[in-house]
Amino acid sequence: MDQDVAAKEQPRYIKLNERDNVAIVVNDFGLPAGSRFACGLTLRAFVPQGHKTALVDIAHEQPIIRYGEVIGYALAPILAGEWVDEARIRMPEAPALDKLEISTAVPAPLPPLEGFTFEGFRNPDGSVGTKNILGISSSVQCVKGTMEYAVKRIRAELLPKYPNVDDVVPLTHAYGCGVAITAPDAVVPIRTLQNLALNPNFGGEILVISLGCEKLAPERLVPEGISNAIVRMQDEAFDGFGAIVDAIMTQAEARLKILNKRTRETCPAADLVIGLQCGGSDAFSGVTANPALGFAADLLVRAGATVMFSEVTEVRDAIQLLTRRAINEDVGRALVREMAWYDSYLARGGADRSANTTPGNKKGGLANIVEKSLGSIVKSGSSAITGVLSPGQKATQKGMLFAATPASDFICGTLQLASGMTLQVFTTGRGTPYGLAAAPVIKVATRTELARRWKDLIDFDAGGIATGEKTIEETGWDLFRLILDVASGRTKPWSDRWGIHNDLTLFNPAPVT
Numbered sequence: 001m002d003q004d005v006a007a008k009e010q011p012r013y014i015k016l017n018e019r020d021n022v023a024i025v026v027n028d029f030g031l032p033a034g035s036r037f038a039c040g041l042t043l044r045a046f047v048p049q050g051h052k053t054a055l056v057d058i059a060h061e062q063p064i065i066r067y068g069e070v071i072g073y074a075l076a077p078i079l080a081g082e083w084v085d086e087a088r089i090r091m092p093e094a095p096a097l098d099k100l101e102i103s104t105a106v107p108a109p110l111p112p113l114e115g116f117t118f119e120g121f122r123n124p125d126g127s128v129g130t131k132n133i134l135g136i137s138s139s140v141q142c143v144k145g146t147m148e149y150a151v152k153r154i155r156a157e158l159l160p161k162y163p164n165v166d167d168v169v170p171l172t173h174a175y176g177c178g179v180a181i182t183a184p185d186a187v188v189p190i191r192t193l194q195n196l197a198l199n200p201n202f203g204g205e206i207l208v209i210s211l212g213c214e215k216l217a218p219e220r221l222v223p224e225g226i227s228n229a230i231v232r233m234q235d236e237a238f239d240g241f242g243a244i245v246d247a248i249m250t251q252a253e254a255r256l257k258i259l260n261k262r263t264r265e266t267c268p269a270a271d272l273v274i275g276l277q278c279g280g281s282d283a284f285s286g287v288t289a290n291p292a293l294g295f296a297a298d299l300l301v302r303a304g305a306t307v308m309f310s311e312v313t314e315v316r317d318a319i320q321l322l323t324r325r326a327i328n329e330d331v332g333r334a335l336v337r338e339m340a341w342y343d344s345y346l347a348r349g350g351a352d353r354s355a356n357t358t359p360g361n362k363k364g365g366l367a368n369i370v371e372k373s374l375g376s377i378v379k380s381g382s383s384a385i386t387g388v389l390s391p392g393q394k395a396t397q398k399g400m401l402f403a404a405t406p407a408s409d410f411i412c413g414t415l416q417l418a419s420g421m422t423l424q425v426f427t428t429g430r431g432t433p434y435g436l437a438a439a440p441v442i443k444v445a446t447r448t449e450l451a452r453r454w455k456d457l458i459d460f461d462a463g464g465i466a467t468g469e470k471t472i473e474e475t476g477w478d479l480f481r482l483i484l485d486v487a488s489g490r491t492k493p494w495s496d497r498w499g500i501h502n503d504l505t506l507f508n509p510a511p512v513t
């Protein structure tokens with residue numbers, strides 16, 4: 001036992017690639033000056049946990065290499081054993097989009113993985129939900145308070161009568177009124193709202209609450225062939241607020257009756273649509289949680305599932321590694337198209353990709369967006385990229401897709417829900433209570449210290465990879481099994497146990513009038 005503790009307290013670092021000239025300190029709370037590593041390197045200064053130390057002397061303007069890639073250049077000479085903090089690194093330019101190799105290193109198909117199933121809710125259109133939820137759409141923010149009032153009553157008075165239904169979720173948002181509805185970029189929020197209502201967890205039951213004078217006509221949120229799906233508050237037939245709420249409750253109950261007939265059945269893992277995201281990243285994200293998630297993502301792809309990774313500003317600086325993996329020229333070009341669109345979107349707003357890294361990221365040891373991106377794309381695993389979705393587009397292919405979204409946790413979550421995601425896996429280094437009402441979220445900690453401290457918020461600890469207690473493969477398999485358990489409703493993630501969920505947050509790149 002004593003030996004174990006001593007072994008853990010031994011100064012340790014992680015070097016990821018042969019070419020790397022920096023490594024990150026593993027020990028909880030960092031290491032003081034004078035700490036000596038097994039290789040003989042001695043620290044010249046305190047280095048916080050997750051931060052980088054130089055393994056060799058690095059001359060002025062020489063590259064600083066992590067993941068075998070250049071993450072920046074030394075602004076002044078750095079000695080071996082010094083702390084390589086972000087102030088000592090000049091960030092490189094983003095890779096030019098017109099010089100990328102496309103489909104030059106397409107991975108061979110991974111061997112199929114048979115026999116893995118989950119208990120899901122199969123829908124008439126063939127899609128499968130992981131939850132049984134009545135989702136109530138809205139065409140404008142004006143109705144939000146009314147919807148929430150009605151939903152409170154539905155939960156109290158109706159839901160207990162329909163025990164197979166998990167929840168009633170109001171799909172409220174800030175869009176609909178005072179928006180430039182015909183602006184080209186308005187397609188993003190409108191498509192998002194249309195596709196959100198079709199998420200497999202809502203079982204195909206559509207109900208839209210509308211005010212009546214908004215620019216986003218509620219009819220646009222109802223697919224063709226569905227009638228009697230709109231409650232309009234300004235409808236002259238309604239005599240007062242009570243009558244409006246009664247109408248919403250009547251419509252809701254008609255749908256609850258149908259949803260209550262849904263029961264879980266055994267479905268192949270191929271029916272899963274899994275979204276991947278990270279938030280509050282640290283230097284361990286790319287060492288523990290994201291590689292484990294990448295391994296689990298490969299297992300899902302091998303089982304025939306749909307998996308999507310996102311967050312344009314977190315892949316932009318590693319795009320040269322992704323376009324090579326595009327299954328064909330079209331997919332590669334679509335990746336470049338989404339990057340270019342986002343470059344111009346940021347430029348219009350007077351920002352660039354460096355705006356992505358947060359103070360928390362830097363505190364966690366991530367010097368810049370290049371280092372963050374290299375750690376972020378690891379979660380896409382090692383399979384070919386088989387498709388690209390524009391923000392809010394519905395996924396129709398299997399395999400590993402890139403779903404273009406901002407990196408903002410809530411906007412990414414909302415857009416992945418619109419793309420049909422039925423479960424999200426969220427990796428975090430700094431910690432976040434993030435959750436979604438419409439789909440379960442499995443939160444994965446990059447460090448054991450966080451998983452222990454937030455034992456009732458974090459669902460899975462990938463930190464054992466850093467301490468050498470577990471391999472990436474073992475951790476990836478454990479995570480894959482947890483995904484199947486959560487998708488089956490056997491295990492509830494902490495955000496659902498506490499009922500803590502973030503708002504739906506639309507991405508509206510179009511003007512507001």
Ligand code: CA
Binds near residue numbers: 407408412
């Ligand atoms: Ca994020």
